[in-house]
Amino acid sequence: MEIHEMLNFKTLCLAQSKMMQGLVFDRDLKKLLQKDVDMTIRHVRQLQGLYEKIRLSEDGGAHAGE
Helix, strand or coil, X not given: CHHHXXXXXXXXXXXXXXXXXXXXCCHHHHHHHHHHHHHHHHHHHHHHHHXXXXXXXXXXXXXXXX
């Protein structure tokens, strides 16, 4: 459950950073926000992969006892 919560949090952070990019006019701050967006996208993808592995192992474990 914790990974799912982290994934939700990082997705929310990503949406907020993308929204802020449209409101910011300072070039340096825009670059910083873009760097945050890029890094957050990588984190979201990593968490999605981890979440899928966990779900697959839980599904496999449920069927193994049948």
